[in-house]
Amino acid sequence: MAVDFRRGYGAAPGHLLLLLGLFAVTGWIALRLAGEPAAGRMLAWFLGAVVAHDLVLFPLYAAADRALRATVGDQSVRNHLRVPALGAGLLFLVYLPGVLGLGDGTYLAAAGLAPRPLVGEWLAVSAGLFAVSAVGYALRRAAGRRRR
Template identity: 45%
Template sequence: MRRALAAWERVYGADPLHLLALVGCFALVAAVVRQVADEPSWWWMLVWFVGAIVAHDLVTYPLYALADRSLVLGRWAWRRRTHRTAPRVGVVDHLRLPAMGSVLLLVVFWPSISRAGEPVLLFAAGRTTTDYLDRWLWVTAGLFLLSAVVYAARLGRPVRDRPD
């Protein structure tokens, strides 16, 4: 079995689960295209999708990659200047995850947070957007607090010897 997996990875370049996930994604895209094919505004959906990809790849990705590299290099420079060793629990991931969650929520709920979508929400659900900014700030604070608690718990956990 191991030889077959090794041969598969040598030929394909990744685990068989990668291929399964890829086939599943293509099946999902095919189902969506089938549903949208009769829609008269399918062209604008395609334009929006391609625009989102281009905006992500050319604008957003370089910005958050630069922020992440700055955080990692700043941590490295601080350790080098203070002659400290790397901590046994890294802090970068405990900042990355809540920041990504917060930004994702901001992007998804931006029309409600910025109150630009108030007429639509009022018409569709009979609700106003008055509390969305406060709720987003509370969720963001909760994400960072939860991450800090997990980080503190990981720092307090005794170090176990890893088998080589």
């Protein structure tokens, strides 16, 4: 029975349950936003983010990963570079206005504080992510040598 379901659906039954749950949550959110006056702007931002990801970001990080594959042969090294790069990139996107020092008036109105560029903090956190990854890689290498 489960094998037939998997063959017909293409994945395990848990996958279908998860998707149905996500669709239910998405429907609930859509109903909650239906009466909001800013729902149109939120939808425009969401669609803009989808287009920006698919047409700009995905080709960029796919090309970067292809270049990484061409230059670094070891899968473990690549993963120890990918993970902190992903963290740094996500932090940059989330805090983009702060990192670049944009949105001065909005930040002042919302927080009551004078904005300052966060590029130094972002660079420090990014360097910390790469440093932790490098230490993790060194520990894995040392443990692998001890096992041999």
